[in-house]
Structure formats: C-alpha cells, structure tokens
Amino acid sequence: MFAAWSFAGDGTTRLQAAEPKFIDLSLPLAPDYPCTWPSGFLPFEMIPYERIGKLGPYNSDLLLFDENTGTQFDAPTHSVAPPTSGLPNAGPFGTMSSEKVPAWQFGGEACVINVRDMATSGPKGRSDLVTPERVIRWEKDHRPLKFGDVAFFRSDYSDRFYKPLPEGRRYMADPIEGVTPAWPDPNAQCMEYLFSRGVLEAGTDSPSMGPIPPPLGDETHYAGLRHGMIWTESATALGKLPATGAFYCMLAPNVVGGIGGAGRGFAIVGQPLAGRLIESARKKQAVDLSVELTEDTPLWWPGKGIGRARHAYGKYPVYPHKQQRHILDSNTGTHLVPPAYSLPPAAFENAGFENGSYPADVRQRLAEYEAKYGPRATSDMTAEKVPLAQTCGPARVIDVRPLVGTTDPKKWPASPEITSDDIRTYEQAKGPLKPGEIVLFMSGHTDRYCKPFPEGKACMDNPLNGKSEGWPALGPDAVAYLADKGIRCVATDGPTLGGVDAKRALWTYWLLGSRGMVGIEYLKNIAAVPDHAYFLFAALKVRDCHGGPGRAIVFF
Secondary structure (H helix, E strand, C coil), X not given: CCCCCCCCCXXXXXXXXCCCEEEECCCCECCCCCCECCCCXXXXXXXXXXXXXXXXXXXXXXXXXXXXXXXXXXXXHHCCECCCCCCCCECCCCCCCHHHCCHHHHEEEXXXXXXXXXXXXXXXXXXXXXXXXXXXXXXHHXXXXXXXXXXXXXCXXXXXXXXXXXXXXXXXXXXXXXXXXXXXXXXXXXXHHHHHCCCCEEEECCCCCCCCCCCHHHHHHHHHHCCCXXXXXXXXXXXXXXXXXXXXXXXXXXXXXXXXXXXXXXXEECCCHHHHHHHXXXXXXXXXXXXXXXXXXXXXXXXXXXXXXXXXXXXXXXXXXXXXXXXXECCCCCEEECHHHCCCCCCCCCCCCCCCCCCHHXXXXXXXXXXXXXXXXXXXXXXXXXXXXXXXXXXXXXXXXXXXCCCCXXXXXXXXEECHHHHHHHHHHHCCCCCCCEEEEECCHHHHHCCCCCHHHHCCHXXXXXXXXXXXXXXXXXXXXXXXXXXXXXXXXXCCCCCCCHHHHHHHHHHHHHCCCEEEECECCHHHCCXXXXXXXXXXXXXCCCCCEEEEEEEC
16 A cells, blocks of 8 residues: 655645555557547558568657547647637637647546536437536536546536447547537536636547537637646546545657647546545646747667667648648657567567567677566567556656766777666665555756757667766666665656667666566656655556657656
8 A cells, every 4th residue: 555655745644555556547559549630630540660580689669640549638729719819719827739738637536527418418419518507417416526526517418438449430420420419518608617626637428528519619718728727538437436535637749749649548536646646746746847839959779880770759740720730750759668579478488579580789789688687578568558656656766967077988889887776875865665655766868858850869879878977777677676665657857777888778678678667768857856756657558558648747
C-alpha cells in the first residue's frame, strides 16, 4: 500500500488506507478502429518501420494521427481565437494551446453524472442534450460541484459502440450520416453552469463534447473553452468509477500549438492516495516534466554518423479544420520504453526470424551479455500492455549531476555510467528505495541541451559522434540492483537511459526488459520535483506499439 506516502494537509487522517486501483478510461488506438473523426480527416496509421532482426536489435513504429484521435483532450484554442484576431469567437483564452494548459488542470476529482438513459434517445442524426437541470439534480443527490472537480457525463456510449470496423461505424460515421441516433452531450447552457460552479475540466464517454448536428457542437465547445476549460472526449469504462472520490488525470503529449491532442485518461480509486492527489490538484500543486513537441528541436534519435536516424517529428495542418496531423517515431520526446522495444518475441530464437537473425555485432554483444547476466528474455509486452500502475508511484529523485564531466575525451563517444554504488550512496543519504517507487535520474542534460537547432545538436548528435560527452546512462549492473529492490520503472532526463555506448545501452535495455522493468525517457525539469511528490506517466494506448509518446506530471 501507499499509506507511507503523504502530503501535508488537513483531512487526510479521515481517509482509510487502501491499495490504490488504477482504472484505464482510454480507448485503444489501431487502424481498424473508428478512432479518427470520419468527416474530412485521414485515419490513424501505425507503420512498423524498424524491427528486431538483421538490421538491428530494436523495434520502433511510425505513428500518424491528428489531434482528435481516440481518447483525447481539447484545449481552449480548439474553439477560441486569439484576442487580437478580430474574429467573433476571440477571447483571452485564444492563446491557451495544449502546452500552455497548467499541469494541475489535468487532474481532479471525477464527478460522474449518469446520463445513460439519453445514450440513444435522440432522433437519427441528432444528439439528446444534457441541460443544467440534469447537473443540478446530480448535485442534490451527491454534493455541489466545485473547483477541482472533473464533471463526467456517463452514457456508456463508447462502451457500447466503439468496435472494430465496419461495425464501428455506429460509433461516429452512422450518427453523422443520420442513419442512427447520436450520442448525448451537454448544451451550451450546461457548460456555462459548470463554469459557474468553478469546474474547469469535464469529460464525456461519447466521441465529442459537441452534440450534433452543427451548430450545436460549436456552441457547446465555445461556451466552455472560452472560460479556459478543458475536457476529455471519447472516454470509456466510466461505470467503473464511483460517483465521487476517484482521482482523474488526462495525460497527452506536450504538443506546442496544439488545440488539444490524443492522450491517456485514467482514474485512481482508493484512499488515501486518491484524496491526496485530488487535494494537490485543488491547490494547483503540480509540475510538468515533459518536453515540448516542436519540429525544430532534437526529439528523435539521430543515430551515429549518417543514415541511422529514426523518423523526425513533423506536423502539418488539416484543412479546412483548425487541427494538425502529427508524424513521429514512437520513441519521440517524453516516451515509454516497454520490454518489447528491445526484446524479441518468443519465435525469434536469435535466428531465423522473419527479418533474419541479429547482425554479427549484436550476436557478439548477446553472447557477452548472457555470459554475464544469463539468458536474455523474450517479450510481447508492447506499450498498451504496460499497467498504468507500473508507470505511476512515489517519486525518488537521484541526482547524478556529479557524474557530468567525468569521462575521458580521448574515449568519446562515452557516457558517464550510473552504477549501483551511486544508488547505494543515495540510499545512505535519503533512505532505501522501496517497491513501487519511480526512480528519476536527474542529470540536467535535457534542460541544458534540448534547444532549437542548430544549438540542439549538442543534445544527441554531438555526443553520439564523439564531439562531446554523452549524458549519464544507467548501467546494466545498476538495473540489476534496482530490480532486486523491487523497482519496476526508472526514468531519466537524458534522451535515453542507455547513453551513447551502443553495447552498454543494449545490455541496459535487455536487462530492463528481462527483469520486467520499463523506462521513461526524455524528461525535463526534474530539479523542480519536491520531496513527497507522486509521479504520473501514461503513454498513448496504441495497439502493438513498441514505444509510446506520453506525458509526465508530478503532484505534490
């Protein structure tokens, strides 16, 4: 249990300790699901362009999607124009794009308003509307809504109709075509009422917070977003939440200029953890640890030399809509490293796999690895199979900045290695690590070097090519030590956990996966994490993905 983890604050002694339960409220993303708005947008795509085999020891995927994909959030710029634009929908929140939403606003107490009777009660091609009276009735049965609440409208629509295509047309395409009734959603007056109660975050388990047909959706969107509200669309499994008392969080990649974005929504049930996180959100006590996604910064692996780079991050507008389509490697920016990133499936058997066996240099590294650490495991644990509970937990920050500058320039490319002795030294000063904690290694590398190009070449290009020292890297012996301590997730503010030495990096990833551990790479701002903070990270729920862009936030 997490009873030993605590915040300062009154009222916590009234909460009974219980093992926290993580509830995933996100839809799976895959090309055969209706995860993209069907009118005027290209479908979600995943291209498996790098695979373990004769070309190398890693798996990676190319992702293409727009901001209204799957379970997603809307930022104010989705519907509000800049205040100086002169447009009729202009307002002060017309510059609050996704990266400008404060970290604390992504979390709060889920207040689940039951509208299941309205799920298909409208006529064909039209939504039934949730009015303020419906919310007021909920308040009479439970309690008044207030600041820090997340007002969820539960219809079970996603649970019933989000299916693989063609059956999945019932989710969006058929209602938009007028073939079937549409989903229920709040009207503009309901949004105004929520804001009057202090609510700045809402959610729905329908495809959009906007009822159809137009202009109903535009009216509802503008009514809330003009006040700086955000919301989650296309949630699912809201029936697993209590009416009140669960902590909810939406984590989406930190896209600069985004009108929102595909993300991962989840809840935590169980006291005292849920109550403490809710309290932190109400007090605005949160820190974002995610790098911003922009095209002019070094967010993707450039490789050593020429011709070894993974796909660069890019985005382009989707006309005539006010949205962007993103194209990125699955290990771009702040991202998850699941076991299947470096571990092959069981059928691989080191040779004869569909892409051929390992190349000679990797076979040699494997022989040396197995002589020292035992058999390298196999795995099919891609990003969507990693439990949310594994990437969330009490944060333990280990300062490895003293390692910076300790390598011999004559031996570059080289990274200073984080050893088990470094971790033991930390434990002697700060107390032993405990199972379930998230270990964050703070080097300051991203804060210092993740800059726009050409200055940004100092982040990865120069270290990989021996022009400067590499970032501190987690050594395989340290991985083994952490695994024995019960640590199942490690994170770094370097671009990777493995560093610039290809052999040592591969050993680190093999050992992480073989011991059932996962990694989170490319954090920033770890120095701002206070003591007794709780770390939250979630990657996009992409089926069969060998990485996963996501967002990391701590509440304290």
